[in-house]
Amino acid sequence: MTQEQFRQDLRKNYERMAAFGVRKADAPYFLPPYEWYNKSITEWTAQEGLQLVNFSPGTRSTADYTWPEMGSRYLSSEKVYRSILEHEAKDPNGLNGFILLVHIGTDPRRTDKFYHRLDTLLAELKGKGYRFVTIDALLN
Known part of the structure; x- marks a missing residue:
C-alpha cells in the first residue's frame, strides 16, 4: 500500500461516514483493518491528524x-x-x-x-x- 492509497481509502471512508452525519473531527481514531499495521501506517495515520488505536490483547x-x-x-x-x-x-x-x-x-x-x-x-x-x-x- 502506498501513502496515496492510504489517504484515498481514508477519504472514502470519511465520505461514507459523512452520509450518517459523522465528520472527521467526530472520529479522530484509526483502527487498521484486521488490526494490522506497521511503521508506515503509524506515521501516515499521524500525518492525517488521527490517532492509531488497537484492541487490548488477552481475550478472544x-x-x-x-x-x-x-x-x-x-x-x-x-x-x-x-x-x-x-x-x-x-x-x-x-x-x-x-x-x-x-x-x-x-x-x-x-x-x-x-x-x-x-x-x-x-x-x-x-x-x-x-x-x-x-x-x-x-x-x-
Whole structure:
C-alpha cells in the first residue's frame, strides 16, 4: 500500500461516514483493518491528524466474526464470553483501561452473534464495579 492509497481509502471512508452525519473531527481514531499495521501506517495515520488505536490483547473477543465452517478457528459466543471473564479474573488490573473489540457486523454464517450477549456482559462487569467510557475519555 502506498501513502496515496492510504489517504484515498481514508477519504472514502470519511465520505461514507459523512452520509450518517459523522465528520472527521467526530472520529479522530484509526483502527487498521484486521488490526494490522506497521511503521508506515503509524506515521501516515499521524500525518492525517488521527490517532492509531488497537484492541487490548488477552481475550478472544476478536474471534466474534468466525463461523462454524471455519473449523478449529471458530469460537462460539460462549467461549468468547468466557475468555473475557477469565482474563478479567486473572489479570491483576482486570479489565481496567481495556479496549475490547467487538464486531458490529459479522458473516451471516455466524448465527451465534456475540453482540447479542453484550447486555449480559456489560451487566456482569457493572456488577463488579466497572464503568464504561468512550475511547476519547479513555485515551485523553
